[in-house]
Amino acid sequence: MTPDDTLALHNVSLGMGTPDVPVTGMNSALRRLPKVETSETGVTLRPGFVPAWKPYWPKPKTVALTFPEGIEFLPPKRENDDRELKSIAPPVAKSDKDRSKPKRPTRIKPPSDALSLQDRLFYVLQPPLESWLRGQELIMPFEPFPYQYEGIAWLFSQKCALLADEMGLGKTMQTITALRLLLRAGQARRILLVCPKPLIPNWQREFKLWAEELPVTTIEGNGSRRRAIWQIPGSIILLANYELVVRDFAEMQKELSVESGELRDGLGRVRRRRNHETAGESHSTLDSQLSNLPQFDLVVLDEAQRIKNRESTTAQVIRDIPRKRSLCLTGTPIENRPEELASLFEFMGVIPPAGSPDIRQLSRLSEDYILRRTKDLVATDLPPRLDRDEIIELTPAQRIAYEQAEKDGVMHLNEMGEEISIQNVFELVLRLKQISNMDPLTGESAKCDRLVADMEEIAASGGKAILFSQWTKTIDWLADKTKDYGRLVYHGGVPISKREPILDQFKNDPDSHLLLMSYGTGAVGLNLQFAGYVFLYDRWWNPAVEDQAINRAHRIGATESQIIVSKFICKDTIEERIDLVLRQKRELFNRVLGEGDNDNASLSLNANEIFGLFDLKARTKKGDAKPIGPKAADVAA
Amino acid sequence: MPQAARDKLHLGFLRIVATEAGYVGGMLVTNRLGRPLEFQCTTPVKANRTQEILYGPTLKPFLFSELIGVTLIDRLQVKPDIVLIDQQALLDLRKHVSLPIACLLEDAKDSHDLPDESRVSLGAQSLQVHVEHTCDVEAIQQWTGTIPGDADLREPLDRVREALEETLRSAA
CATH class of the missing domain: 3.40.50.10810 (Tandem AAA-ATPase domain)
Structure with missing residues (x-):
């Protein structure tokens, strides 16, 4: 306590008068002196408000995610655990180029619909x-x-x-x-x-x-x-x-x-x-x-x-x-x-x-x-694909057979008039394509001659080629003509159990230079990236299928420095006309998928286009010529 | 240590990020190859002005360790064998839990400044343990053969950060 805080005592006089006595008779109580008692009280110096604080923190809430357990697989059994030790190359120091470009890790992003x-x-x-x-x-x-x-x-x-x-x-x-x-x-x-x-x-x-x-x-x-x-x-x-x-x-x-x-x-x-x-x-x-x-x-x-x-x-x-x-x-x-x-x-x-x-x-x-x-x-490291159209002149015998067949066929179709179906036109197209492949009468084939000439060169350089045709009959016929190049045949007529060994042989046998395949069997799924040459002996109706065929060789892991694709097209034949249509189709295909420029047009040959391959005209009763088109049913198909 | 026990190694990766709403903690438990097994994250924790004044410089270690870190470890169903962090403020968590806790050092140079008994290597990283719990060095060293030598132990912490960002985005 400081000196200033000392207490002072004062006398207080308590004067008592004689009050009037009210009629109630309480006078005696009023005359009595009041009793005064004193008690000591401390002087408080603390502030009147004391804030209380306790260090209480509620536990934060949590969000939990547990991951489902995956399937654990046993490591595959090794047939021979006493594998020979192979010498391995020492690690190669990264080049400056590699060092300067660290690979960004690929993270899995949540899908947009999650x-x-x-x-x-x-x-x-x-x-x-x-x-x-x-x-x-x-x-x-x-x-x-x-x-x-x-x-x-x-x-x-x-x-x-x-x-x-x-x-x-x-x-x-x-x-x-x-x-x-x-x-x-x-x-x-x-x-x-x-x-x-x-x-x-x-x-x-x-x-x-x-x-x-x-x-x-x-x-x-x-x-x-x-x-x-x-x-x-x-x-x-x-x-x-x-x-x-x-x-x-x-x-x-x-x-x-x-x-x-x-x-x-x-x-x-x-x-x-x-x-x-x-x-x-x-x-x-x-x-x-x-x-x-x-x-x-x-x-x-x-x-x-x-x-x-x-x-x-x-x-x-x-x-x-x-x-x-x-x-x-x-x-x-x-x-x-x-x-x-x-x-x-x-x-x-x-x-x-x-x-x-x-x-x-x-x-x-x-x-x-x-x-x-x-x-x-x-894949900038894929070898370049070089497409070349090999325009081939039919042999004289083929030319005669071809022109005769086309003339007769068109005449026959014209005579049928409006009765003809797309199937009739299709048959003529197939017939003409077959003659372009080979004259059935003499066995002459300008395409085969070109193929043999090309294969001479490919085999001499140890290369490998794949040939695609629409017909197994053509493939079997070509197999006879290309025996010298260790040709192998892979089409729907070959039992499935024998197909894998054929592919293995083509891959591993240095004397096998040519694989003859049908579009239907060989165009999809196979990995033949060790082949540097692709021949399209005849053309498929759909450019997408042709691309599938070509890409058996032109794919990731291709070992050749370039893939050469040769498309055989006989000059002044139905093949040239089909090629023109396919070319236009391919451009359309690229537009639809590549740039989203969608179009309703068919990408393979449709009925109108197949009819358009020939100048078909029916004779009217008046003797006039009237163009023939596909029936409504054919167009729908 | 038998191979089966080695394969069962669980690693915990703890990270806390500061957001406008407060501190948010996330803990990812992975197997020894980095595949996720469990993830827990907290709601934001924010100190008020009084708490900031009264806790002073001890606020951050308190929030990080005692509040967020301990809560996350308590809630985990898959308990980690080691907890890895990359924030020094989280090292004090070791005082409150019985798990080895190690902080990833920025680079090898940092580890040279530390006494031998406080540092250890795991995967491709150098780690620092709490100065009062140097026995963690030994506990961590027993797993060194289990984790690939080129394993980047910092990467899972980036995943935790991304997951926290994703959580906050979805809460916004």
Whole structure:
């Protein structure tokens, strides 16, 4: 206490008077002196308000995401673990150029249709593909190209996707690697891969190369065996051809014999509603329909243009396969009309069943759901492709036969007048093309002479060539003429079991310089990148199919410094006229896919164009000539 | 250590980012090859003015370690064997949990300034442990053969940052 704080004492006089006594009689109390007591009280110097504070922090809330467990695979068994030690080259120091350009890791981006935070975080938190694939977990036989990493990341994140890379850019490898990652990440446990029958061995081989640890079961054998394979729950990847899938699923769907209710596609969407259904029936129908069919987490369609016709049985049956994800692979998403995309989009679940988007909508959907890269854009290290049209003069005997056949054919068609169908015109075209290949009477062939001359040079330099023709008969005939070059034959007439050995021999036998193939069997899926020459002995109707054929050789990993494509065209024949039309078609194809400049015109020869190959005129009753065109039915077809 | 136990190594990657709404923490648990197993993130934590004044310079370590770090580790279902961080302020988390915690050093030069008992190498990175818990060096060293020598341990922390950004974007 400070001196200033001392207390002062004061006397207080308490004067008491004599008050008037009220009538109430309380006078005695009023006269009594008041009793005064004092008590000591402390002087408070603290402020009147003391704020209280306790260090209390509520625990922050958390958001959790757990990742599904993936399938663990046993490492593939090695037949011989006592492998010889091989000397390896020491690591090469990176050049300045490599050092200055560090590779940007490829991250998996959430798809545009992933709305929930958990879904988006799932993709954001995945490791960069490079480190995932380079790790000890997944062994890759070769380092993928940057665009392939991007493709794999995109396929991994998409629930529905159409990978439409140009042929030769590695759609197979990107797909297999994406499947690998999906299985590892627990995003898929059962996958169906559907491809054309001739490509089954190709897929088996590629799976062995890129994902040896993945068990692949091929659907084959008789009906009961196939049924058993479909129902085995443990099979992870099923590989089947279109024909068997359609046959087996059509049968299984038929057995379900759904009488009423809503019919749903494989994604669970209402496809067709029966008139007499009741609301209660629809779900039970869906359950029975889906639960009895084999279920898949992912269905992959290779050469997906097989379902381009929405009304075809193949397209309908495949759309009904129960699945969660859908992936289409094709180098030619549009073979004829942009509308074909609608069928693929319906399978992918991008458009509603029977929906008919216009060109603008298709183009917009393409941006989200189609990934298409061309060689020009991504593979600058591909060897250049040199296309050369070899204009060939028919031999005299061929010329005579050709002109006679054309004259007779046109005359015959003119006589038929308006009765002629596209089939009649088609037959004449085929006849003339066959004569251009070879005169059936004398066996003379200007094309064969040119081929033999070219092959002399190719064989002498140790090169390899692939030849494509429309006819197996022509191929067999050419096989006789090209024996000296160790030719091998690969067409639909060759049993499937013998096809792989033929490809192996062509690849490994230094004396095999020529592989004769048919467009139908050899144009898709095969990897023949060690061949430096491609001959198109005759022309296919559709430039997209020709491109597929050429790209057997002109693809990633091509070993030749350049790929030379020779297209044989006989001068002043139907071939020249077809070539002109195809050339125009090719330009259109590039415009539609490349720049989104869509057009309804057909890209393969349509009925009008086939009729237009000849100057067909019917005689009227008055004796005038009237041009003949296709019938309405032909045009529609 | 048997191979099966080595394969079961779980790595935790913890990062805290400052946002306008406060500090947000995220923890990613991966397997030894960097594949994600679990992710937890907090809602933003912001100190008021009183707390800022009263905690002073101890505020950030408190928020980072005791509040956000401990909460995240408590909530994890998949418990990590090591927690890796790249923010020095998080090293104090080690005082509150019994897991080895190591901070990634920016470059090798930083590690030379540290005493031997506080630094350790893992994957392609040099790490610093808490000065009062140098026994963590030994605990971390037992995993060195399990993690590939070229593993970039900084990369998963970038994933955590991106995931936090994604979370904040979706909350906005």
